Amino acid sequence: MTKLTTVELKLLTREPGAVFTILIPLFILIVFGSSIGPGDTVLLPMTLAIAVGLVALYQLPTTLAAYRERGILRRLSATPVRPSGLLVVQLILQLVLALVTCGLLLAVAGTVLGAHVPAEIGTAAVVFLLGTAAMFAIGLLIAAVAANGRAANGVGVLLYFPMAYLAGLMQPVDQMPVILANVGEYTPLGAFRQALQEVWAGVSPSPLLLGVMAAYAVIVSLAAARFFRWE
Template identity: 80%
Template sequence: MTVVAKLTTVELKLLTREPGSVFTILVPLFILVVFGSSIPPGDRVLLPMMLALAVGLVGMYQLPTTLATYRERGILRRLSTTPVRPGSMLAVQLILQLVLALTACALLVAVAGTVLGAHVPSQVLPVAGVFLLGTAAMFAVGLLIAALAANGRTANGVGVLLYFPLAYLAGLMQPVDQMPDILARIGAFTPLGAFRQALHDVWAGLSPDPLGLGVMTAYAVIVSLAAARFFRWE
């Protein structure tokens, strides 16, 4: 087994024991079950919202908290003196956080499709493309939080404080058509808002708005570059 494979195995075990991982999986599922029981079968709105909510929690809560905590404890600095470079740790964490997001979303789709009778699109590729692009945008924001936060507690607090306004603007707490026009327009230019709308479009069998795709791409590229610029290993 290679060094990176051993690192992945260890980090996977730690991730499964992390309470935050359970939180990011169970909270969206709980909301889906509570509100989905009153939604008509075949609904095409609630499930895309829950998928965006789940990815947002992983990207803005779990990911930055983990990385900032590792830096605070000196783990990244100590890795620089071993065959496992800090960059390998970062790559492993990104992969595992993606797996966590996929697990949360797969559970949501399974429960919604089988228990609640929600609509599940048959076209997989458009959904997968939007999902990966939206996840990249949300992870970029999480990486920037991790880069700027002094420690894990700060990253946790900043992520939570930033997540709730973005979730509101994205229409995850109140339907967009019931929001003031100015807030709805602002929400369309947030990573979570663009992600939610693009998921909603492909879920309904429509082509996603190019503006939303451009917004997500911009966040994924520009914010990732900013995170790389400011990221500190110690």
């Protein structure tokens, strides 16, 4: 398992998509962060949600679907390294990628931009893990049903932009039609962004939002496990 993790880590660092998942939210943070005050509680949660969304809906499903398309998972079934081992390693590495990206965003926001960082680190960590689990579940479902890496990429992109809009990542929620803003709170990305924003504002995240994220994480993960094909 250690050797497999090392190999997969090297492959991930050479993947252009991994670089873009880091650079895009960082670019958004720097460009818009230079024009807001240090007490802002919107931009940093928004960029954190963008970062997790990119990893979950683009990087994760594309990688797993491409592995199945190339027959890598099928060939692993004939070796001591089971296909499930590769799946676990990929999930861990994609989580590390999300953590590194969000850590970089927090570092830049806190040092260069002087942005507000919440005092309740434990609550922020719980929200982050729930939101990431919900989004990763969506990515796993895409990987489960996509025929190949290109299809997974396309489905991920097609899902990302509507979800990002409904979540208030492309337009402020108070400028959206009320019905769309309400719907957005019940999407995994929307609940994630809203819960993060509440933590940044110094209030406890809504139990409803936490429940929405937990429900997506459990239900969609079960669906992904049900439909996942190793070859």
